[in-house]
Amino acid sequence: MSVPGIRVVTVGCGHGQLHQIYEDIGHAAAERGWDNVDLVIIGGDFQALRNTDDAACLSVPSKYRKMGDYHEYYSGQRQAPYLTIFCGGNHEASNHLFELYHGGWVAHNIYYMGAANVIRFGPLRIAGMSGIWKGYDYRKPHYERIPYRPEDLHSVFHVRELDVRKLLQVRTQVDIGLSHDWPRQIEYYGDHKKLFRKKRGFEEDSQHGRLGNAAAREVLDRLRPAYWFAAHLHTEFAAAIPHDNVLTKKVNAGRDLPAHWGVEVVEPITLPENVKPSPIAETFNKASLENGNAAQGSTAERIAAWGEFEEKDIRTREQQFLDTMHRMNYVRPATTVDVTWKKASSGECAVEQDSLDYANKRVKNDDEIDLDSDNDSAQGSPSPVNQPESLSVPAKDEGVSGHTINGGDGADDEPSGNEDREMPLVDQAVSENLRTKLPAAFAPPPPKESPRPKVTPAAIKNKLTKFLALDKPNNHDRYFRLLDLAPISDQTATSHCPPYRLQYDKEWLAITRVFAEDLVLGDQSSKVSADLGEEAYLPRIQEEEKWVEENIEKKGMMNIPFNFTRSAPRFTPQGDIQHPTMPMEYPNLQTGEFCELLQIENKFYLNEEQRFVNYQSVPPAQMASAEGGDDHRRGSGRRGGHRGRGHRGRGHRGYGRRTTH
Structure with missing residues (x-):
C-alpha cells in the first residue's frame, strides 16, 4: 500500500x-x-x-x-x-x-x-x-x-x-x-x-x-x-x-534537500567467503562508480586488488612512521597501560597515542572507546568510580623507557626491556605458593572475551x-x-x-x-x-x-x-x-x-x-x-x-x- x-x-x-x-x-x-x-x-x-x-x-x-x-x-x-x-x-x-x-x-x-x-x-x-x-x-x-x-x-x-x-x-x-x-x-x-x-x-x-x-x-x-x-x-x-558495502551513484537530491543526499544504492556487493572489505575499499568503489571510472573486473576482484594495495600502503606508512620516530630518538614503552611514546633522553611524553593511531591506522586507538570493554575510557576526566586495572611491568632489557603501573605518568621510569615481552609483576616478586595468598587485586586479569559478532536482523x-x-x-x-x-x-x-x-x-x-x-x-x-x-x-x-x-x-x-x-x-x-x-x-x-x-x-x-x-x-x-x-x-x-x-x-x-x- x-x-x-x-x-x-x-x-x-x-x-x-x-x-x-x-x-x-x-x-x-x-x-x-x-x-x-x-x-x-x-x-x-x-x-x-x-x-x-x-x-x-x-x-x-x-x-x-x-x-x-x-x-x-x-x-x-x-x-x-x-x-x-x-x-x-x-x-x-x-x-x-x-x-x-x-x-x-x-x-x-x-x-x-x-x-x-x-x-x-x-x-x-x-x-x-x-x-x-x-x-x-x-x-x-x-x-x-x-x-x-x-x-x-x-x-x-x-x-x-x-x-x-x-x-x-x-x-x-x-x-x-x-x-x-x-x-x-x-x-x-x-x-x-x-x-x-x-x-x-x-x-x-x-x-x-x-x-x-x-x-x-x-x-x-x-x-x-x-x-x-x-x-x-x-x-x-x-x-x-x-x-553492507553497497555501491551508490549520484542523483538529483531534489528540491530544498541537502546536496549530499543526492545518492542512491546501485547494487549490493557479494563478498567471497572470509573476505572483509576495508573502509578504503568501500570508499574506492563508491568514488569510482560516481566518477564513472570503475575499475575493470568483477566487484570482488576490484575489492581484492584495492585491499592488496591498501595492505602494502599501510605497511609502507607504518615503517616510515617508525623510522621517523627512531630518528627523533623516540621509543615505544613495553606496557599495556597508558601507552604513549616517550623521549628516551628526557622521559617526557612527546607524541600521544591518539596521534600515533591516526598516523598508523593499523594500530588500535587507545583513546577510542571499546564498546565491548568493561573498563572506563581514558578519554576525558577520570571516572569517579575507578575500575581495577592489571598490574604489570615489562621484562628488563635495554633501550626501552621504563614501566608504568596502573596508568602512571612514567616520571620515575628507568630504561627497561624488550618491548615485545611483558611479564606479570607477581611472577618476578613471589613464588607460586605465596602468590595464592596475595589479595585478589594481584591476580592476573581474566582473558578478555571475544566481542560478539554483530549480525543485522x-x-x-x-x-x-x-x-x-x-x-x-x-x-x-x-x-x-x-x-x-x-x-x-x-x-x-x-x-x-x-x-x-x-x-x-x-x-x-x-x-x-x-x-x-x-x-x-x-x-x-x-x-x-x-x-x-x-x-x-x-x-x-x-x-x-x-x-x-x-x-x-x-x-x-x-x-x-x-x-x-x-x-x-x-x-x-x-x-x-x-x-x-x-x-x-x-x-x-x-x-x-x-x-x-x-x-x-x-x-x-x-x-x-x-x-x-x-x-x-x-x-x-x-x-x-x-x-x-x-x-x-x-x-x-x-x-x-x-x-x-x-x-x-x-x-x-x-x-x-x-x-x-
Missing part, C-alpha cells in the same frame, strides 16, 4: 527559543505551500525550565543562564502549534527530564523521547537517544539524583550503556534515528574538508577520535534508519551512509542512511529544514489516515519490560548488569511481545495518552535565574501511569519523607556550590551526610497511580 509522505520539520538545538522556532517554521511552511506541518523534531538542548529553580540543574555557567520561553508552554499560557518531539542534550533541566526517563509530555503537544525510546507517528517509526558521549560514564548506572552535586551536573546527561543496550535489541526497521551529538565518524560520509575549514578544531578532534558519539554510531549501524538527525555542534552538515533491510545535523537559532547556519519523508518500515499495523498521533511501539514496550529490573537509580557504588547478549535476550523479548499484544495492543491502548500534568511549580518573575535554589525531586504522574501500563516497578517514585531526607542530605555550603554552573571540575564539592541510598536504589514497590502520590 502506498503511504503518503509525512511533512516533518527537523530542528537543530532548541536553547529555549520555542517562540522563534514555531514562528520561523510557520513562515517557511507557507512559502513552501504547506497547509500544515505534521511533526517537528528538535535535536536536543531543549532547555525545559519550568521555573527558576530548574536552572540549578542546568549545566550552563551562571552568566549564560536564561529562562527561555518554554515555561509559557508548560504553564498553559501558550500551546505548541505543531506536534513536537525532542531528545535530550547536554544543556537541559536534567531534574525535569529525569522524571520522564521513559518518555512523556513536557507540555501540551510537546513530547520528550526519554533516555532512549522507539515510538510511532502514523506510518513513521522513530528511535531516539538522549545525552552526549563520555566514555568514562558510559558503563555506569544513572547514579545522579536530586540534590545534584556539582560533578553530577556534568555527568547526568551522559549516555549510559544500559539505555543503548535496549536500542541494540531492536530487530525491525525504523524510519528515523535521533540523537543530540553526531554518530562517531559520520563526518567522513559528507564534505568533511569543508566542515574542517568551517569549524576550527573539528579536524583534530576527528583525527583523535573525540568527535562524535560512539554509542550513537553503533545504534545507527544496527538500526539503519532511512534518516538520522542530530544537533550539538551548531553547524549544518549532511551525509549519506551506505550499509533480516527484517532490517535499509542500505542507505541520510544524515542531517543543523545549527541553533540566531547562529551562522540554517537551523531547521522542511522535509517530506516517506516511511520504509513495516506498515501492516499502522494507521494511514491523518491526523496522526504518537503511539507506543510494541517491540520497544517488550524490550522495556525485559530490562526493567536492570535499571538502577541514585547509587554510585552499584554496578550495571552484564550484557547477556542478543541470543539470551531475544526469547525473553519475544515472550514479552506476546504479553504486550494481549494486555495492551488488543485492548486498544497503544496510543500514547494525552496525560500531561504539571509536576513542579510554574514560573514566577520573582525567581532569581542567576542564583537558583536546588529544587526537590517531584514525582511525575506520567511515569507512574507508564509503569502501571507495563506492570513494572516505578523506580522513580519517592514518597515525601524520602524526598525530604535526600534534600536535607546536602549541607547549605554544598548546596550553594551545586547551584553554580561554572565549576567543571569533577569531584569538587563532595556531598557529605546521608544520601538516602537505601531508598534510591530500590524505588517503590507498586504500580500505577498508587506510586505517584
Whole structure:
C-alpha cells in the first residue's frame, strides 16, 4: 500500500527559543505551500525550565543562564502549534527530564523521547537517544539524583550503556534515528574538508577520535534508519551512509534537500567467503562508480586488488612512521597501560597515542572507546568510580623507557626491556605458593572475551542512511529544514489516515519490560548488569511481545495518552535565574501511569519523607556550590551526610497511580 509522505520539520538545538522556532517554521511552511506541518523534531538542548529553580540543574555557567520561553508552554499560557518531539542534550533541566526517563509530555503537544525510546507517528517509526558521549560514564548506572552535586551536573546527561543496550535489541526497521551529538565518524560520509575549514578544531578532534558519539554510531549501524538527525555542534552538515558495502551513484537530491543526499544504492556487493572489505575499499568503489571510472573486473576482484594495495600502503606508512620516530630518538614503552611514546633522553611524553593511531591506522586507538570493554575510557576526566586495572611491568632489557603501573605518568621510569615481552609483576616478586595468598587485586586479569559478532536482523533491510545535523537559532547556519519523508518500515499495523498521533511501539514496550529490573537509580557504588547478549535476550523479548499484544495492543491502548500534568511549580518573575535554589525531586504522574501500563516497578517514585531526607542530605555550603554552573571540575564539592541510598536504589514497590502520590 502506498503511504503518503509525512511533512516533518527537523530542528537543530532548541536553547529555549520555542517562540522563534514555531514562528520561523510557520513562515517557511507557507512559502513552501504547506497547509500544515505534521511533526517537528528538535535535536536536543531543549532547555525545559519550568521555573527558576530548574536552572540549578542546568549545566550552563551562571552568566549564560536564561529562562527561555518554554515555561509559557508548560504553564498553559501558550500551546505548541505543531506536534513536537525532542531528545535530550547536554544543556537541559536534567531534574525535569529525569522524571520522564521513559518518555512523556513536557507540555501540551510537546513530547520528550526519554533516555532512549522507539515510538510511532502514523506510518513513521522513530528511535531516539538522549545525552552526549563520555566514555568514562558510559558503563555506569544513572547514579545522579536530586540534590545534584556539582560533578553530577556534568555527568547526568551522559549516555549510559544500559539505555543503548535496549536500542541494540531492536530487530525491525525504523524510519528515523535521533540523537543530540553526531554518530562517531559520520563526518567522513559528507564534505568533511569543508566542515574542517568551517569549524576550527573539528579536524583534530576527528583525527583523535573525540568527535562524535560512539554509542550513537553503533545504534545507527544496527538500526539503519532511512534518516538520522542530530544537533550539538551548531553547524549544518549532511551525509549519506551506505550499509553492507553497497555501491551508490549520484542523483538529483531534489528540491530544498541537502546536496549530499543526492545518492542512491546501485547494487549490493557479494563478498567471497572470509573476505572483509576495508573502509578504503568501500570508499574506492563508491568514488569510482560516481566518477564513472570503475575499475575493470568483477566487484570482488576490484575489492581484492584495492585491499592488496591498501595492505602494502599501510605497511609502507607504518615503517616510515617508525623510522621517523627512531630518528627523533623516540621509543615505544613495553606496557599495556597508558601507552604513549616517550623521549628516551628526557622521559617526557612527546607524541600521544591518539596521534600515533591516526598516523598508523593499523594500530588500535587507545583513546577510542571499546564498546565491548568493561573498563572506563581514558578519554576525558577520570571516572569517579575507578575500575581495577592489571598490574604489570615489562621484562628488563635495554633501550626501552621504563614501566608504568596502573596508568602512571612514567616520571620515575628507568630504561627497561624488550618491548615485545611483558611479564606479570607477581611472577618476578613471589613464588607460586605465596602468590595464592596475595589479595585478589594481584591476580592476573581474566582473558578478555571475544566481542560478539554483530549480525543485522533480516527484517532490517535499509542500505542507505541520510544524515542531517543543523545549527541553533540566531547562529551562522540554517537551523531547521522542511522535509517530506516517506516511511520504509513495516506498515501492516499502522494507521494511514491523518491526523496522526504518537503511539507506543510494541517491540520497544517488550524490550522495556525485559530490562526493567536492570535499571538502577541514585547509587554510585552499584554496578550495571552484564550484557547477556542478543541470543539470551531475544526469547525473553519475544515472550514479552506476546504479553504486550494481549494486555495492551488488543485492548486498544497503544496510543500514547494525552496525560500531561504539571509536576513542579510554574514560573514566577520573582525567581532569581542567576542564583537558583536546588529544587526537590517531584514525582511525575506520567511515569507512574507508564509503569502501571507495563506492570513494572516505578523506580522513580519517592514518597515525601524520602524526598525530604535526600534534600536535607546536602549541607547549605554544598548546596550553594551545586547551584553554580561554572565549576567543571569533577569531584569538587563532595556531598557529605546521608544520601538516602537505601531508598534510591530500590524505588517503590507498586504500580500505577498508587506510586505517584
